[in-house]
Amino acid sequence: MSRVFSAPSKALLAGGYLVLDPAYSSFVTALSARMYAVTSVEEANEASVIRVESPQFESGSWEYSFRIDDSQIPLVITEKNSKRNPFAEATVHTLVNYVKPTQNYRIKVTIFSDSEYHTQDGTRLESSTNGSKKFHWHTKPIDQVPKTGLGSSAGLVTVLTTALLSIYVPNFKCNDERSLLQIHNVAQIAHCIAQKKVGSGFDVAAATYGSIVYRRFEPAIITQLVSESHLLSLEDYHRELRKVVLDTDWHFVTEKCSLPKGIRILMGDVAGGSETPKMVSQVLAWRSQKPEYSHEVWTSLNTANMALVDSLQNLKLLSESDPHAYSELISALQTYNVAQIKNLASFSVDYAARFELIINIVHSIENIRHWMRVMTRESGASIEPSEQTILLNNCNTVKGVLGGVVPGAGGYDAICLIVAASSISSIIESTKGSGESSNLDLSSINKHQFDRVSWLDLTEQQDGVLEENLEDFKGLL
Numbered sequence: 001m002s003r004v005f006s007a008p009s010k011a012l013l014a015g016g017y018l019v020l021d022p023a024y025s026s027f028v029t030a031l032s033a034r035m036y037a038v039t040s041v042e043e044a045n046e047a048s049v050i051r052v053e054s055p056q057f058e059s060g061s062w063e064y065s066f067r068i069d070d071s072q073i074p075l076v077i078t079e080k081n082s083k084r085n086p087f088a089e090a091t092v093h094t095l096v097n098y099v100k101p102t103q104n105y106r107i108k109v110t111i112f113s114d115s116e117y118h119t120q121d122g123t124r125l126e127s128s129t130n131g132s133k134k135f136h137w138h139t140k141p142i143d144q145v146p147k148t149g150l151g152s153s154a155g156l157v158t159v160l161t162t163a164l165l166s167i168y169v170p171n172f173k174c175n176d177e178r179s180l181l182q183i184h185n186v187a188q189i190a191h192c193i194a195q196k197k198v199g200s201g202f203d204v205a206a207a208t209y210g211s212i213v214y215r216r217f218e219p220a221i222i223t224q225l226v227s228e229s230h231l232l233s234l235e236d237y238h239r240e241l242r243k244v245v246l247d248t249d250w251h252f253v254t255e256k257c258s259l260p261k262g263i264r265i266l267m268g269d270v271a272g273g274s275e276t277p278k279m280v281s282q283v284l285a286w287r288s289q290k291p292e293y294s295h296e297v298w299t300s301l302n303t304a305n306m307a308l309v310d311s312l313q314n315l316k317l318l319s320e321s322d323p324h325a326y327s328e329l330i331s332a333l334q335t336y337n338v339a340q341i342k343n344l345a346s347f348s349v350d351y352a353a354r355f356e357l358i359i360n361i362v363h364s365i366e367n368i369r370h371w372m373r374v375m376t377r378e379s380g381a382s383i384e385p386s387e388q389t390i391l392l393n394n395c396n397t398v399k400g401v402l403g404g405v406v407p408g409a410g411g412y413d414a415i416c417l418i419v420a421a422s423s424i425s426s427i428i429e430s431t432k433g434s435g436e437s438s439n440l441d442l443s444s445i446n447k448h449q450f451d452r453v454s455w456l457d458l459t460e461q462q463d464g465v466l467e468e469n470l471e472d473f474k475g476l477l
């Protein structure tokens, strides 16, 4: 039986760099762009074959085969594509060793990825028969199509792990606790093997669990497994993998956390690009050169990050406890920009109390940015470079904006605003330089200030892995 699964993309709103250290938490939101995997399975006699197809990309087909009766050596994966896909390969290899199949199958997993993961230059659009899914077809191989920073490799590894588990694990449901833990742990191992390094894993965690406050796993768990794997027989590697995936406490934390109703994020793509690994090494080098000062910065930034999480959670509680007051509060936001919100506290005690939760959000975003700029200045890494500072400050002048940050590692890739949902279209309109709008006060906004940013059609969608409807993919397979 064919099944379809999906996993979301991500934006790390708070906790870049800090999340590399298991002592600190981060806040990562899952986004509406998703990666899908459609399975097709038949029984086979001689050998097992797993083909991963990614039809949106030129030469997007990778085939792996292995023999289940070979008990002496780790399973051998043979690829039939001259261009390898390290992420698909590591996922298949890890999963097959984890499961150690007892039956041969011919498996095909077809991958589809939503448009926002990659630039769409020179693409053609294909729709499913019922029109509910539309994907862009590229003319180049996957590794030559520019990415947008949404975590495509984490999406691929997570959804492929889920798809393969659904074939090998009887009665597999993707959303119970045990399945999610298996998906997460296997995907983290495979992602680290493919990347040849152990990262913080926030992207795989968000692809699995959705929007979360995330604290990373203990890296030694994976480094130890990987460093020993080539010395082990199939049987021993399989046993080690089972032990690490199912019986080891990874000490990672994933607490559900999403934006309150009426609040949205607005992601802006900024013409530019950044080298994350270089920035990470600059930041870590500064941290080890100046342990005391950097500890102060880490602590202050962490306080600001957690204040943002707390104020969003408190707002969510208000939306549940007093929906009427909440909706009045949220609808008032479209009439204020950041400076005006901060000013509200000085109007009267009543205003200060009414807008307290919103003022807290605004202040925590400002504090996050302050400490990110200190990190920028001290480490030499362009985390919030001056161009982004100017752009974010300009965004703060637009009504309905509560603030914005450079997500993830920062740099010149993107900005992410937290805004009132009801203001989205007016924010887009007032920043695209297109001209008049009757109900907007644009007098103070020079629209050329926003020339570098193009707003992306993305919203928070808090779910992690999901099972999708096969009907929605008919006509694309």
Ligand SMILES: Nc1ncnc2c1ncn2[C@@H]1O[C@H](COP(=O)(O)OP(=O)(O)OP(=O)(O)O)[C@@H](O)[C@H]1O
Pocket (backbone or CB within 6 Å): 054, 085, 086, 087, 088, 111, 112, 113, 117, 142, 143, 147, 148, 149, 150, 151, 152, 153, 154, 156
């Ligand atoms: N749709 C897809 N089909 C097949 N392989 C994919 C797909 N998307 C991503 N991949 C794999 O992931 C690789 C990209 O991973 P890389 O680590 O370079 O980017 P990333 O850090 O995930 O990037 P970004 O966060 O910008 O999406 C591709 O070269 C390919 O191996």
Ligand SMILES: C[C@@](O)(CCOP(=O)(O)O)CC(=O)O
Pocket (backbone or CB within 6 Å): 012, 015, 016, 017, 018, 019, 020, 149, 199, 200, 201, 202, 276, 280, 407, 408, 409, 410
């Ligand atoms: C700098 C870092 O903390 C975040 C990188 O985030 P992004 O890839 O820029 O979304 C690195 C990591 O967590 O692996």
